[in-house]
Amino acid sequence: MNVRRLIPATALAGAVALGATALTACAGAGAAGGGADGKLDVTASFYPLQFLAERIGKDHVKVDTLTKPGVEPHDLEITPKQTGRLGEADVVLYLKSLQPAVDKAVAQSGVKNVVDAATLTPLEVHGTSGHDHEGEEGHGEEGHGDEHGHSHGEAAEDPHVWLDPVKYAEVAKGVGAALEKADPGHAADYRKNTDELVAQLTALNTEFEDGLKNTATRTFITTHAAFGYLAERYGLDQEGISGVDPESEPSPARMKNLQAVAKKENVSTVFFETLASDKTAKSLASDTGLKTDVLDPLEGITGKSQGADYFEVMRSNLKNLQKALGTK
Incomplete structure (x- = not known):
């Protein structure tokens, strides 16, 4: 005799329903962050990274920025309370060396998914155009100065990659990949949005080249x-x-x-x-x-x-x- 036939149909249906609920919960946990609204909580250090997160994440993310409108990013100071909130984010996007206060806060936050935009596209050293600056301080190859923490080794690497649409597109791809990893349930949407944004940046590059x-x-x-x-x-x-x-x-x-x-x-x-x-x-x-x-x-x-x-x-x-x- 097959003992499984002795299980009441109602009990079997209940077990299936519970299993489906559990699978749905697991899928939801893997597809979004811990926010009350089910969205991935993303914290961006300043506007260019906030813009990428919003354009790529769209309805699947909730984006906060550490640098509020009107604040000069290089001068940003972060409170212990902000550092604590940073630790609650699902993903943190920042550009190491641009904002020393952010670098310190990120290191203390313990966030699992941290994306340093400086690793997504090669940084270069930029002085001025090469006109004669002999005898001047701070305007040669080290023209970006160490006082703001921008030095990597002897020469200072320029962090302003977003002002080149081509390099910004490289950063966008990296941000998109990070969101896919943090929220695999919406990976296809992130990929689609990234491709659209990269296409727009490619068109912008052409406008600058021609213009x-x-x-x-x-x-x-x-x-x-x-x-x-x-x-x-x-x-x-x-x-x-x-x-x-x-x-x-x-x-x-x-x-x-x-x-x-x-x-x-x-x-x-x-x-x-x-x-x-x-x-x-x-x-x-x-x-x-x-x-x-x-x-x-x-x-x-x-x-x-x-x-x-x-x-x-x-x-x-x-x-x-x-x-x-x-x-x-």
Whole structure:
């Protein structure tokens, strides 16, 4: 006699239902984070990584950022309470060396899924364009300075990879892969969203290539030496008034040198940014008879930004560069 026939049908149905519920719960646990809304909790250190998480994660993620709008990322300080909350995130996205306070907090947080964007695309050392800076401090190959923790070895690697659409696309792929790993139940969606974003960044790169192909000059002056990757990608020469820190004061020798560069290279414009003071840029422009305009390093979006998101601000940057460089 087959004893299994003695099991009441109602009991068997209940067992199947319980098993299905357990499987669903396990699938849910593997497909999303521990948030009350079932979404993957992602903490991004600052805007460019927040943007990637939101575009790739969409409805499957809840994204918080450590750097609030209007705060200069390099100057960010983190409280013990913020460090504690960081430890509750399912995924943390940051760029090591850009924000020393974040580096320290991440190390203390104990988060399992940590993504360092600096490992997703090769970092390079960028000084200024190669014009003569002999006798000046902080404007050679080590032009990004150690005082903000940006040094890796003897020379400082430039962290501003998001200002090059090609390198930013490489970071996007890495972020997408990290979200897939943390939330495999929605891997197909993350992959699809990543592919769409990479395609948009590829198109943006083409816009910059075409838009900056023929210009009267290839040199631009900016308060914040954040555009080394962009300059290298499109064959331009960046001259930073300050180093990586937009608030630092340039030396008199540096200001004198920039006046000479502006004259020699037919520079028309001194660029400043929205999150830092324009005092130095206006001072140099006044001394040299140049105009001023915005070149946004996209470290945060505020009401003063020339666009509502990464793509809009980058296209504004392109227009401002075309105007300043004399696009033909």
